[in-house]
Amino acid sequence: MRSLRRGLLQWTLGALAFGSIVLVLVAYVFVLDEMNEVLDDNLREVAAAVGRYHAEGQSFPTISQATQPRARAPDQSDLITRVWRRDGQPVTVPDSAFAFPFPTAAGARRTTLDGVEWRTCTVIEGDFVVLAAQRTAARQEMAVEAASKLLFPLLLLALMIAGLLVLALRRGLSPLHEATTQIAQRNALTLEPIDGAEMPRELQPLVGAFNGLMDRLAAAFAVQQQFVADAAHELRSPVTALRLQIGLLEHTHDAPARVAAFQDAREGIDRLQRMVEQLLALSRAEPGCDDNSLQPVDLDQLVRDTVSAHAAAASRRQIDLGAAAASNASVLADPHELQVLLNNLVRNALHYSPAGSKVDVATALVDGAPLLRVTDNGPGIPQAERARAFDRFFRGEGPHVREGDPAGSGLGLAIVKSIAERHGATVSLHEGPDRRGLEVRVQFAAAARASGH
Secondary structure (H helix, E strand, O other): OOHHHHHHHHHHHHHHHHHHHHHHHHHHHHOOOOOOOOOHHHHHHHHHHHHHHHHOOOOOOOOOOOOOOOOOOOOOOEEEEEEOOOOEEEEEOOOOOOOOOOOOOOEEEEEEOOOOEEEEEEEEOOOOEEEEEHHHHHHHHHHHHHHOOHHHHHHHHHHHHHHHHHHHHHOOOOHHHHHHHHOOOOOOOOOOOOHHHHHHHHHHHHHHHHHHHHHHHHHHHHHHHHHHHHHOOOOOOHHHHHHHHHHHHHHHOOOOHHHHHHHHHHHHHHHHHHHHHHHHHHHHOOOOOOOOEEEEEEHHHHHHHHHHHHHOOOOOOOEEEEEEEEOOOEEEOOOOHHHHHHHHHHHHHHHHHOOOOEEEEEEEEEEOEEEEEEEEEEOOHHHHHHHHOOOOOOOOOOOOOOOOOOOOOHHHHHHHHHHHOOOOOOOEEOOOOHHHOOEEEEOOHHHHHHOOO
């Protein structure tokens, strides 16, 4: 498992180590540059002093070739001087190890002799040309020695910074540890937000996101618990009715009565099955569930197919079910869910419309946005109840409820709203034609319209 503290320490110590190396290298370059300036001035002074001695008629002891040591390896700190007359005749006799060529001009320069680099300075004093030389390696070694003295202080500084960083990280990460402790104490029964008032500013977005998640989970659990309670309450009535009908069948010996009891039991089972199917459809249509693959859905064809599927039921109820589908509207959606949505709207319209009435299913394009519309001539929904019409198991106080209608479950419009929200659509309720009945509109967003239509 990756450690944030260890990672910060590694990166910080790595940066310190890299910075220390760069600092030592920079110190070496600056020390060498300053040393070259100082030692070049020293070479110039030595060469000038030797030249003045010779110009004044004095001379240093001359080393003869007989006593000159051959092939000795000079110390890197050696300071070598050579003197010539202006015509190039040597005044001092060099050995083979220091056979510098006669310089033709005064000044400081780099010279390579037998593969070894030297720093030289040439001075002309009267009739004499004097060269003072020093190995470059000697200067580099002195610069390395001076720069290396920074290593110990830098190492000590790095250790001090590492110790302070450990303490700072421990103190700085303590709010994160506190937040972790509070989060670990949360469970399905305790979804309260954590206290982020004293948290550092950097942790505020994390705390806010977590508290938002807790709020959504609490709301989801509350909805789930309410859904389970409502489902249990609504299922109790049809199950109790079935038990009574079965008990009636057990004690009924009259054939017509048994047929009627069987019919009632079958209707009760059908009603219970429809309610279970709607509960399953509602659970699948919950926003936030995994989306199925979207594909272009031709709303005109969907309307025609749905009207054809419900034509027989409409005929039995003596209801004129029609389709107005020539808008060429199409949306990107789950075709199965849109079919469930439209089935619920049409089934509700047929169920609550009286015999001899009319139900229309239509499509349209409103400012480029697809629209589904289902209109009926039924009792409608009072204005005061429309805000709650999409709540689960809400059936209102309309005439059909007062008459004891057993078929409705109060889930149809809730399913419609959930499916619509999954597809970015809105559902609204309006009065039907001539201020009678109900018109349900499902308005899709223009962005949901499928291309090519």
